[in-house]
Amino acid sequence: MKDYISNETWDIDSPEFSLPISISFWLLIIFNVPSLICSLKLLYHLINDNSLRKSLNNHVIIALLVIGLFSQLIDIPFYLNFLRIGYVWPKISLSCLLWWFSATGISNITNLLMAWASIERHILVFHDRWLRTKNRRYFIHYIPLLTIILYGFIYYFIILSMFSCENMYAYTEDWCLHPCYYNNNNLALYDTIVNSIIPTPIISFFSITLIIRIIKQKQTLHRQVQWRKYRRMIIQLLSISALFLIFNFPMTCIVLAQVCGLSDDSLGQLPFYTYFLYHFVSLLMPFVCLASFPKIQKKIKQMIKFKKPINIIRPEHNIIH
DSSP: HHHHHHOOOOOTTTTOSOOOHHHHHHHHHHHHHHHHHHHHHHHHHHHHHHHHHHHHHHHHHHHHHHHHHHHHIIHHHHHHHHHHHSSSOSSSSSHHHHHHHHIIHHHHHHHHHHHHHHHHHHHHHHGGGGSSSSHIIIIIIIIIHHHHHHHOOOOOIIIIIIISSOOOOOOTSSGGOOGGGGHHHHHHHHIIIIITTHHHHHHHHHHHHHHHHHHHHHHHHOOOOOOOHHHHHHHHHHHHHHHHOOOOOHHHHHHHHHHHOHHHHHHTTHHHHHHHHHHHHHHHHHHHHHHHHHHHHHHHHHHHHHOOOOOOOOOOOOOOO
């Protein structure tokens, strides 16, 4: 492995950073701090509240929030520091490996988890009888969720640190340039298509079909459906899916265009903007999740509510001369 340190100076007018650096920096830091606090508060209540922790539909939310911490604590701080000083610090290979994993690895694990969540909601809403026994819950719910998480972590650990190629660490380049497995056409194509592109149409398809199935079932079935039981679950998925698609879809289109042979020169500055916008998936996810938990909202409001000072009115003593 080699360290590739350039002598180039940081230029604020560089075409790669046409969005003013100060705006990029403050936008990220303004959102990242409250987002991190919201994530930790949500996780605390979801894990400590027995009913919320045992609810099957909350497990993928917990996984998404935990995965999002890698972005909030590693990816975004590295990016903020790069915007501030113009190079990756500290200038060691571990910095680049951590940034690669927290940027590419975590974003693609999030893609896969979102794809699974959009499929699983159909099971939870329309086929909940499949999950009535313990064994079925293991095979239909727990194993797929754990498989996606383990696959993502093991896969990116191997290709980033153990794959038989030599990484070049360019500390003066955004994102340390790129990991060496990008130079392997087959591996790069697999990673791009399977982990990055395919989840987006899956999320879109299953989110739209969930809405269609709900409308059709309400129109055709004469039996009373417990929509109150599923309303929060459905709104939760659709809200998170909408957030994900708004900020992920542009990047997916750029990546697909590059796979189809469109040159980077013809894309101009679009890749930079889409990469920047994708940060807001992890930044806004906690707030979207919090909106679907009124019970937790109430608890958090009670915790942050300031006690108003009590004004003690003392009777005036009239002095008679």
